[in-house]
Amino acid sequence: MKSYYFSEEHEMFRQSIKDFLKKELLPNIDQWEEERQIPREFWRKFGEMGYFGLEFPEEYGGSDLDFFYSVVMIEEISKCFSGGFAILPMVQSYMSSPYIVQHGSDALKAKYMPKIISGEAICCIGISEPGAGSDAMNIQTQAVRDGDHYVVNGAKTFITNAVYGDIVVAVVKTNPEAGANGVSLLVIDLNSEGVSRRKLKKLGWHASDTAELNFDDVRVPAENLIGEEGFGFYYLMGGLQLERLVAGISGVAACDAAIEYSLQYMSERKAFGRPISKFQVLRHRVAQMSAEIEATRYFVYHCCKMHDAGEYIVKECSMAKLLATEMTNDVATKCLQFFGGYGFMEDYKMARMFRDSRIGTIGGGTSEIMREIIAKMVIDEQEYTKA
Amino acid sequence: MYFKEEHHLFRQSLRAFLDKEVMPHIDQWEKQGYVDRSIWKKLGDMGFLGIDYAEEYGGSASDFMYTAILFEEVSRCNSGGFAGVVVSDVGLSMPYIRNFGNDELKKEYLTKSVAGDIYGCLAITEPNAGSNVAGIRTKAVRDGDHYIVNGSKTYITGGVHSDYIVAAVRTGDEGSSGISLLVIDRELEGVSAKTLDKMGFHASDTAEIFFDNVKVPASKLIGDENMGFYYIMQNFALERLAMALCWQASCEDAIAYTLQFMNDREAFGRPINKFQVLRHRIAQLASEVERIKIFNYNVARAYGDGEMVTKECAMAKLMATELGDRVMTECLQCFGGAGYMEEYKIARMFRDSRVGRIAGGSSEIMCELIAKMTVDAVGY
Ligand SMILES: Cc1cc2nc3c(=O)[nH]c(=O)nc-3n(C[C@H](O)[C@H](O)[C@H](O)COP(=O)(O)OP(=O)(O)OC[C@H]3O[C@@H](n4cnc5c(N)ncnc54)[C@H](O)[C@@H]3O)c2cc1C
Ligand SMILES: Cc1cc2nc3c(=O)[nH]c(=O)nc-3n(C[C@H](O)[C@H](O)[C@H](O)COP(=O)(O)OP(=O)(O)OC[C@H]3O[C@@H](n4cnc5c(N)ncnc54)[C@H](O)[C@@H]3O)c2cc1C
Numbered sequence: 001m002k003s004y005y006f007s008e009e010h011e012m013f014r015q016s017i018k019d020f021l022k023k024e025l026l027p028n029i030d031q032w033e034e035e036r037q038i039p040r041e042f043w044r045k046f047g048e049m050g051y052f053g054l055e056f057p058e059e060y061g062g063s064d065l066d067f068f069y070s071v072v073m074i075e076e077i078s079k080c081f082s083g084g085f086a087i088l089p090m091v092q093s094y095m096s097s098p099y100i101v102q103h104g105s106d107a108l109k110a111k112y113m114p115k116i117i118s119g120e121a122i123c124c125i126g127i128s129e130p131g132a133g134s135d136a137m138n139i140q141t142q143a144v145r146d147g148d149h150y151v152v153n154g155a156k157t158f159i160t161n162a163v164y165g166d167i168v169v170a171v172v173k174t175n176p177e178a179g180a181n182g183v184s185l186l187v188i189d190l191n192s193e194g195v196s197r198r199k200l201k202k203l204g205w206h207a208s209d210t211a212e213l214n215f216d217d218v219r220v221p222a223e224n225l226i227g228e229e230g231f232g233f234y235y236l237m238g239g240l241q242l243e244r245l246v247a248g249i250s251g252v253a254a255c256d257a258a259i260e261y262s263l264q265y266m267s268e269r270k271a272f273g274r275p276i277s278k279f280q281v282l283r284h285r286v287a288q289m290s291a292e293i294e295a296t297r298y299f300v301y302h303c304c305k306m307h308d309a310g311e312y313i314v315k316e317c318s319m320a321k322l323l324a325t326e327m328t329n330d331v332a333t334k335c336l337q338f339f340g341g342y343g344f345m346e347d348y349k350m351a352r353m354f355r356d357s358r359i360g361t362i363g364g365g366t367s368e369i370m371r372e373i374i375a376k377m378v379i380d381e382q383e384y385t386k387a
Numbered sequence: 388m389y390f391k392e393e394h395h396l397f398r399q400s401l402r403a404f405l406d407k408e409v410m411p412h413i414d415q416w417e418k419q420g421y422v423d424r425s426i427w428k429k430l431g432d433m434g435f436l437g438i439d440y441a442e443e444y445g446g447s448a449s450d451f452m453y454t455a456i457l458f459e460e461v462s463r464c465n466s467g468g469f470a471g472v473v474v475s476d477v478g479l480s481m482p483y484i485r486n487f488g489n490d491e492l493k494k495e496y497l498t499k500s501v502a503g504d505i506y507g508c509l510a511i512t513e514p515n516a517g518s519n520v521a522g523i524r525t526k527a528v529r530d531g532d533h534y535i536v537n538g539s540k541t542y543i544t545g546g547v548h549s550d551y552i553v554a555a556v557r558t559g560d561e562g563s564s565g566i567s568l569l570v571i572d573r574e575l576e577g578v579s580a581k582t583l584d585k586m587g588f589h590a591s592d593t594a595e596i597f598f599d600n601v602k603v604p605a606s607k608l609i610g611d612e613n614m615g616f617y618y619i620m621q622n623f624a625l626e627r628l629a630m631a632l633c634w635q636a637s638c639e640d641a642i643a644y645t646l647q648f649m650n651d652r653e654a655f656g657r658p659i660n661k662f663q664v665l666r667h668r669i670a671q672l673a674s675e676v677e678r679i680k681i682f683n684y685n686v687a688r689a690y691g692d693g694e695m696v697t698k699e700c701a702m703a704k705l706m707a708t709e710l711g712d713r714v715m716t717e718c719l720q721c722f723g724g725a726g727y728m729e730e731y732k733i734a735r736m737f738r739d740s741r742v743g744r745i746a747g748g749s750s751e752i753m754c755e756l757i758a759k760m761t762v763d764a765v766g767y
Contacts, residue, residue, distance in 0.1 A: 001685070001686070001688045001694055001696055001699050002689055002692070002694050004685070004688070004689075040692060075730060113635040207710075221484070259761075263761070263762060266762070272708075277762050277763075283754070283755075283758035283762050284751070284754040284755075284758060286758060286761055286762050287705075287753070287754035287755075287757035287761060287762075288705070288754060290702070290757055290761045291702035291703075291705050291706050291757060292706065293755075294699065294702050295678050295679055295682035295702065295703070295706050296678060296680075298679040298681055298682045298685040299677065299681045299682060301685075302388065302681045302685070306388075316677070318674075319673075319674040319677055319678070322670075322671070322674055323674055323675065323678055369669070369670060370670075371666070371670035372666075372667075372670075373665040374670035374673060374674060375666035375667060375669060375670040378642075378646070378669060378673045379646060379649070379660050379666055379669060379670075380660075
């Protein structure tokens with residue numbers, strides 16, 4: 001079907017990022033997965049190519065491009081069979097630093113954005129805490145104003161990029177009595193005194209560094225406050241829409257890669273004297289998945305188009321995230337089955353795809369939380385407006 | 388993104404028409420097993436039957452999104468059978484004449500069809516050939532400037548009361564290369580039909596049709612002889628897209644209807660729409676309906692732009708009709724015992740939905756087609 005979403009320029013860009021990944025990433029990714037770390041060098045090159053700053057203003061080194069360039073980038077990095085690799089740029093450019101760009105002061109932007117865009121600095125988003133995940137309103141990390149500093153105490157956990165990263169956009173309580181109006185966003189340098197990090201071992205996303213962070217009397221310059229004090233929760237609600245949309249884009253692309261990889265295998269693997277791609281139940285399973293992937297793809301593009309036009313689409317982004325990540329789990333399970341025993345072996349990429357996809361329905365708001373939001377909007381006719 | 392202001396206005400006027408002319412009669416039509424003939428003329432007078440047809444036949448030659456709206460809105464009348472006969476006329480029968488028929492046929496049938504003076508049905512399926520279209524046996528033997536047709540068709544939507552039958556007949560060898568399409572007038576001698584009793588789609592007069600030495604003028608051949616299979620395959624894209632749009636609209640309707648009920652119904656001292664499992668079930672289904680709707684609109688737009696969307700139409704039909712069954716099952720559940728009573732429309736929606744996965748090419752046949760295009764990378 002002809003594309004109503006991508007121009008020739010977008011496709012040229014797609015080719016260039018594919019070439020880059022083929023040369024710089026694919027030969028090394030297995031090793032990096034094994035080592036549980038991607039060298040900084042690689043991210044510098046990634047930054048040099050402009051991939052961290054596609055959407056960001058030119059004055060900070062960005063390219064100020066329409067959102068569909070980002071869609072292309074997210075799709076291509078998500079097709080490399082390493083969720084742990086793909087998540088870093090997604091967190092960096094779509095889940096953390098946008099808060100600085102959209103709500104931060106000029107000084108804050110000038111301080112951090114050039115480094116983030118060049119890949120010199122790696123950024124994280126710190127919402128979840130040991131005692132508060134889905135219930136984000138219940139976070140306990142406190143930032144108390146002391147002259148021209150905030151003093152931060154508390155802990156964050158499951159924070160992507162935070163073991164080797166440089167800065168975190170942290171969600172903190174600046175006024176514990178004020179509920180949603182007492183939440184603020186603070187940019188914290190992870191090398192500050194009083195910050196300790198512990199690397200977490202996990203089921204998948206091996207190439208990604210996930211940390212538990214502890215803040216013990218960490219002094220943060222007051223100028224590192226993003227926007228206004230007490231507005232953090234509202235900024236977050238806006239930012240989470242993009243985060244969820246990105247999860248949707250990434251999920252569909254990962255499914256594409258899994259299907260392509262499976263079809264290749266199925267055409268080569270023989271059983272009972274013929275390629276397994278001739279067995280009708282397997283064929284129909286591919287057909288069902290292809291239909292679902294195609295429908296989800298167009299739904300996600302539709303949301304991207306609305307997002308690009310500046311619309312605030314809470315329901316649609318929640319739906320996109322829910323549908324795409326649930327689908328990715330399902331596709332990973334079914335595609336692994338096509339590989340038989342080889343699916344269980346690390347020689348093939350399905351095992352990794354399977355474990356990496358499992359995070360989709362948990363991170364960035366679980367499927368249950370997506371359904372809570374959708375239910376409120378569909379059943380109770382609740383509406384959300386941009387902060 | 389898909390509709391302009393004029394489209395919305397069209398939807399409104401169509402909706403107002405259906406509310407006035409169709410909704411008050413729907414229960415009666417469901418009971419009697421067919422829609423009143425008078426509805427065709429009314430639809431024709433309003434121009435609703437000619438939106439996708441050229442002005443020379445009285446149509447308005449509007450872009451395809453208008454037709455998409457027509458398919459959606461006729462599906463929001465609590466009667467799959469009513470939607471079925473309209474779609475069968477506008478989306479299944481007339482298009483063969485328009486796309487492949489000669490000028491004479493077009494002038495004769497399209498003009499009257501657009502006006503609502505007559506309407507058609509499409510007869511492919513036979514007692515011994517359903518999924519396997521290439522296996523049909525109804526024979527048409529050339530005899531001077533006529534064909535003599537013998538055989539039978541079954542499960543034909545609108546097959547009892549429609550005025551003409553676009554019939555797939557065998558004019559040549561076995562298999563797909565010996566099939567032609569003929570327009571057979573109901574009034575011809577030797578044509579008879581029997582209403583079939585069925586579990587849903589009650590407002591549609593689904594029929595078994597018999598041809599007993601029917602003498603059909605050779606001028607009623609659509610396009611070229613023995614090209615019928617090819618024409619059918621081409622129009623299947625539209626039929627499937629139409630069904631996808633119909634099922635998606637009835638899913639939306641069913642959810643809205645269910646939400647209303649859930650808001651009013653109390654259990655354990657509160658409205659049942661406060662129970663989390665029911666809420667999440669609705670949230671999940673509403674998301675899937677939204678997805679297929681947007682997919683359908685994307686496919687419809689591409690179809691309207693003249694793209695070959697064989698695969699996408701099959702995908703849309705597969706997804707929408709499978710979803711339809713799940714939506715109706717879960718929505719009915721939210722009604723409890725009321726869902727089982729004819730007083731509430733959800734019982735009808737439930738049984739009407741079930742045919743989606745069978746007619747117009749079953750889900751299995753959709754998967755066969757999609758598999759050929761994805762697994763074997765065959766193009767059409
Ligand atoms: C690999 C990884 C990377 C991550 N990266 C980041 C990051 O970079 N930054 C960050 O801030 N966070 C990150 N997270 C955290 C992630 O966002 C949380 O794990 C997620 O929001 C769920 O919170 P939780 O783990 O505390 O689960 P809980 O909130 O304890 O939920 C447990 C279960 O209860 C269900 N549940 C909760 N509330 C309800 C309800 N109201 N109704 C029905 N069911 C409910 C949940 O769906 C879930 O199934 C990451 C997590 C992982 C695993
Ligand atoms: C209410 C209703 C209205 C209809 N309206 C019309 C109409 O207007 N005009 C018309 O021509 N027809 C119409 N049909 C017929 C419809 O198109 C057929 O019923 C349908 O194509 C299936 O054919 P069949 O019933 O012969 O089933 P069969 O072809 O006998 O199939 C039986 C089962 O076998 C499966 N199957 C068949 N082949 C394969 C395969 N290769 N691989 C895997 N599974 C397979 C099918 O999916 C199905 O589950 C209508 C049917 C109904 C119920």
